[in-house]
Amino acid sequence: MCASFVEGVDFTGRSAVVTGAGGGMGLQISRELLRLGADVLMLDVKPRPDAIGPGATGDAGARAVYAPTDITDETAVASAIEGFFTKTGRLDFLGNVAGLNMWDLDGSVVDGQREAWDRTIDVNLTAMRHTLRHAVPLMIRSGGGSAVQVSSIQCVRGDPMPQDAYQVSKAGVLALSKSIAIQFAANGIRSNAILPGVVVTPMQARLDNNNDMRNMVVDMIPLRRLGDAQDIANLCVFLFSDLSSFITGTEIVADGGMLALPPYAALAKA
Numbered sequence: 001m002c003a004s005f006v007e008g009v010d011f012t013g014r015s016a017v018v019t020g021a022g023g024g025m026g027l028q029i030s031r032e033l034l035r036l037g038a039d040v041l042m043l044d045v046k047p048r049p050d051a052i053g054p055g056a057t058g059d060a061g062a063r064a065v066y067a068p069t070d071i072t073d074e075t076a077v078a079s080a081i082e083g084f085f086t087k088t089g090r091l092d093f094l095g096n097v098a099g100l101n102m103w104d105l106d107g108s109v110v111d112g113q114r115e116a117w118d119r120t121i122d123v124n125l126t127a128m129r130h131t132l133r134h135a136v137p138l139m140i141r142s143g144g145g146s147a148v149q150v151s152s153i154q155c156v157r158g159d160p161m162p163q164d165a166y167q168v169s170k171a172g173v174l175a176l177s178k179s180i181a182i183q184f185a186a187n188g189i190r191s192n193a194i195l196p197g198v199v200v201t202p203m204q205a206r207l208d209n210n211n212d213m214r215n216m217v218v219d220m221i222p223l224r225r226l227g228d229a230q231d232i233a234n235l236c237v238f239l240f241s242d243l244s245s246f247i248t249g250t251e252i253v254a255d256g257g258m259l260a261l262p263p264y265a266a267l268a269k270a
Contacts, residue, residue, distance in 0.1 A: 002230050009241045012037030015088040016240070017081055017135055019071050019127065020098030022046030024201030025150060028229035029095050029236045030064065036237065039063045041084040043077070043131075044098065045070050071098055071127035078134045090142040093240045094135045096128045096149040096173070106163040117165040124169035125176070132180060136189060144188020148239045149177040150232065151193045153255050174251055181249030190248035192239050197255025199227035222257030 016033050020026030022044030031052065033040045040063060042052070048066040065087070067080045085091050100123040105116035128149065139145035154163065155171035174193050181191035198217050218224060235254055238244055253259055 002228060002234065009036055009237060009243070011092075011240070014092040015039040015041070015084070015090055016093035016095065017041045017043065017084065017091065017131065018095040018097055019043045019131060020150075021066070022049060024097075025196075025199065025229045025232045025236075026095065026097035027052070028233040029097060032233045032237050033093070033240075034064055037063075038093070039084075039088045040065065041080060042066045043069045043071055043080060071130060072122045074130040074133070077127070077130040081131070081134045081138065085138045091135060091138040092142060092145040094131060094139070094145070094147040095236060095240075096131055096147070097236075098127060099124055099150060099152075099170075101163060101166045103163070106165045108162050109164040112164055120165040121169050121172075124166070125172040128173060128176060132176070136180065136184060139189055140184070140187045145190070146240045146244075147177070147180060147189065147191045148236050149173050149191070149193045150236075151177070151195050151251065153195045153197050153253060153259055155195070157259065177251070178249050185248060190239075190244070192244075192247060192249070193251040194232060194235055194239070195251050195253045195255070196232055197221065197227055197253075197258045199229065199232060201229055220258060220261065221255070222261055225256065227254060227256060 011033060014037070016038050018026050018030045018033070018040060021030045021042030023046060026044065027049055030040050030042050034052070042064060045068065047068060052061060052064045052066065065084055069076050069080050071077055100120050102116040102120055105113040106120060132147065151173040152170040154167045155174055177191050177193040180189070198221070218226060231254055235252060239247065
């Protein structure tokens with residue numbers, strides 16, 4: 001696991017909303033925000049994790065507001081965000097991290113299940129519409145802020161083993177992130193996207209007990225390791241912080257070099 005973000009960033013007095021905060025990237029991003037002093041509204045349909053802040057107790061634990069929420073329900077999202085704003089008096093950061101990949105039902109648009117298409121678009125993209133719709137005005141009232149959307153390298157590449165619903169939803173995440181950046185730049189709002197490669201999270205549980213598949217994936221990564229949630233948390237914290245104050249409307253790839261790898265490289269090893 002990589003080291004946590006550089007010390008010196010201080011989010012004391014700031015507040016953030018993070019979706020997908022019940023595990024994986026969303027939980028690790030929330031932990032980093034709490035460690036750095038922020039109040040954090042953690043949204044996820046899953047039950048509250050056993051450990052959230054350092055030791056899950058003390059000041060960090062008190063600053064974590066965990067709200068079990070179906071983020072596809074706009075009314076529930078609006079209520080949670082507005083209640084949190086009433087409590088903290090401001091909103092500085094929004095992390096759209098929640099994601100769904102229905103591996104067994106998704107596939108090519110030609111033969112994938114409609115159920116997978118609708119549900120994946122709903123969770124990955126429409127829910128982001130809900131959070132932005134209700135968070136951006138509050139960020140403007142707070143004097144500006146930073147929104148970070150987690151997309152995927154899948155949105156900029158084809159795949160012989162497609163997950164078309166997932167890829168299309170993540171392409172929509174990237175497009176909407178750019179649109180928000182341009183619409184609200186004059187209001188002091190920055191919006192950027194992170195495009196992870198293969199990161200060890202519950203979504204990639206299929207790799208846990210399949211060493212052959214795991215090794216095959218690692219062989220496709222020039223840095224010769226899978227990513228972990230801390231890699232993405234570090235990047236997200238950077239994009240939230242003033243260290244990135246001149247960065248908006250763009251995307252940053254965090255994939256260990258996968259996209260840069262020549263397409264024939266894997267064949268050369270065969």
